[in-house]
Amino acid sequence: MSAPSRPKGPKGPQGPKDIDNGDVVQAGPPPGSALTGVLGRLGSAQEVWIGLVLAVLVAAFSVLDPDSFASSFNLLNLAADAAILLLLAVGMTYVIISAGIDLSVGGILVFSGVTATKAMEATGASSIGSLLLGALVAVATGLAWGVLNGALVAYGRIPPLIVTLGTLGMSLGGALLITGGVDLRAPSRLNLGLGLDKIAGVPTIVWISIAVTIVLGVVLAQCRFGRHTYAIGSNVKAARTSGVRVNRHLVKVYGLAGLLAGLAGYLSLAKYGITGVSAHSTDNLQAIAAVVIGGTSLFGGVGTVTGTVIGVFIPAVLQNGFQILGVKPFWQQVVVGAVLIAAVYLDQWRRKARDH
Template sequence: MRAPSRPTSPKNAGADVVESSGSGSSVLGGVFGRLASAQEVWIGLVLAALLAGFSILDPDSFASSFNLLNLVADAAILLLLAIGMTYVIITAGIDLSVGGILVFSGVTATKTMEATGATSTGSLLLGALVAVLTGLAWGVLNGALVAYGKIPPLIVTLGTLGMSLGGALLLTGGVDMRAPSRLNLGLGLDKFAGVPLIVWIAVAVTIVLGIVLAQCRFGRHTYAIGSNEKAARNSGVQVNRHLVKVYGLAGLLAGLAGYLSLAKYGITGVSAHSTDNLQAIAAVVIGGTSLFGGVGTVTGTVIGVFIPAVLQNGFQILGVKPFWQQVVVGAVLIAAVYLDQWRRKARDH
């Protein structure tokens, strides 16, 4: 699930080949050089080291199948937000509203299911449809304001963050709503092949959108806009329309995440998702997606989601204060951004 390769400019054409007088060493150097420069490789090694370290420190608790399944299930919802955020950031945008959209979608889904009985399969499916469509509507609004209103994404999505959270508070009176018990005991707890259904849904979405980003025209246009919007327009890409679709996708995934969160935790969690947007952004950036646009992969985002998830889980098991998890994730985020800037400067020179 990699970004489409781009032609190498003459300026850095020799960057991937290590000069050496030895026979064949330049070829080997080029191979290892390209491997070493892949962001996914480095963050993958970090994730592997964390898993190995916590497994050694507490093999009975951390490495148990029960704990690992819970870890993956907890990360599944954030993964949906991060996949949508990956698309947005690749276009050189940002979306601060996903946490608010998640909450608002969960609230509207709950009210819909309550109004339709909340006991039938049809009611639960209707709730899911409402959640997804509500998220899509917020995302399209974001995209329209960014693309056609020419308002900076930071301002637009900060505004819709407040609007969606405020709307959820108005609808609930500031009190968490309980999900229908059938949803919580069904989708929230059911498993297939020993793995929670929520995880399977997140995996399916990740695979599909990873293929779309890496292999389809929609993905190529997403990269083109983030790399050079003017050139993309000159090449015939309908930039404004595409941006609406990208933000709409991010909103749709936030709506789906809201419904799955409702199923897993059993409540709307009106005040529990205030930092979801920052966690999603951190996961995407740690995964190698550039805040400057045009660079990023779904594979990297998946790894970026699990690094803070593993840290939090491991620290809890070891009895380390949770504040340290925030400190470590913050440090990793700064290091990832610094590495991105360094790579950009090296490429430009």
């Protein structure tokens, strides 16, 4: 007697989902190298084109002002400026792939920075233990806000747009209540240490962002957690039928986004030396724009961390290049807005072409 055939789950835009012991074990990018995963996917075309756009921008600014733009000093500053936004965007990538949205990351960043500062002030603000406590408080605070978002979305059945808009106001309001509307200064040891330290000539903040991005990029592309995220965004009913614990997973996804926002708050505190309560009002929109420009579909189920990295650096390069050339910074908003609209249009066109 031949062995029974292995049951197959429903197919989604990321490929077939095989069922193994009640869990989805194949969804999202197929196994293989990261390069193969990017080049072999249906959604890779947008990443390639956006990557070419970024390369053209870098080349153009390098030709127009090679002494300033292409200098190692400027490129390192550009990377440091993008590092904090990249953390927010990576977390947002997971949320949007799961067919959600998170408007609260900017508020969580600020609230985490405020609570971290208060914790460090209460413990002396000068010892290594105090600085580590501040980092732990920032990450834990961000995680708590993210878990609250996920619980309200998954178990409260409240649309993520409404939930995260509400927690955005709550977190910013909470930060203002704690500080009295006045920015708190970071401990000098944090600002002069982590904020300025370099490893192999590259700011430590950049290395931290790179490490987190690589790990979460691999998790999304190659691990079960990432495949479940794709499955939920592709077809939540099919994912639930296939054995994915959807509610629990959504709490983890939003918790991850909150945790990264908390880490970003601590790194922002180290880099700029103040909590910047009023300086992060558009961080959520910048993160969403970067993710969408990088090829992640607002409809869920499609996207990569590689695309998000490209999407983060396009506005960063534009802003940096315009400043060097003396162009009014308002043009950056015009160009980024146009690229964002083009990215969403391309995503819709691609979905229609696939469906037909």
